[in-house]
Amino acid sequence: MHPYDPLGFHGTVIWLTGEQGGRRSGPPVPAPGRDYAANGFVPPFSVDTRLASLVVRPTTPGAWRSSADAGWLVGDYRYPHDVTAGDIIVVTEGPTIVGYFHVESVG
Template identity: 55%
Template sequence: MAKLPDDVPFPFHGRVVWLTPEQGGRTTGPPRADSDDDYAANAFVPPRTADSGLASFVLRDLERGALVSPAKGRWLVVENSGAHRIQPGTVVVITEGPKPVGYFHVEEVG
């Protein structure tokens, strides 16, 4: 994905933990890019699942290639409410299609 405009808020701040290929994560490992593009994928908030709560999610300011990295996140289309409500302490499951590839641990919501 290209980078969203700089004035688009990324209200969720925390840490992303990527699954290794051996754990069922991305076959190529954590996202690697030579640019500062945002990383867009699907995600859900438990107790929802990929079948019941999947929506587009974007990560920014992550350390490319690192298994664990600080990051900022945002829903791309849905509001932060109902099944997609994120608050401090929430773990957002990052998926590619329905397959979990990482976990975004939310520390702050701004």
């Protein structure tokens, strides 16, 4: 994704520390002009039942908690249900949960 392409979900991302089972290297800091891409799911789905490619664009890369935008990597992808304000998207790297994106608004 180009870092200026709009993403459909707006909210807050919280990264898990290595001690919490998250990223040992700390919050991601994408190279300039790049977005952080991983996988995600919306509960009650799980890593085993419904992962989708996800882009997260924090306002403050490298912060443990930041306002952020997010979206499914494939622009016209329809998750099995509509993501709405109040949902949590669980961010994963492979099967490892590394963060949580709290959706505050969509659109």
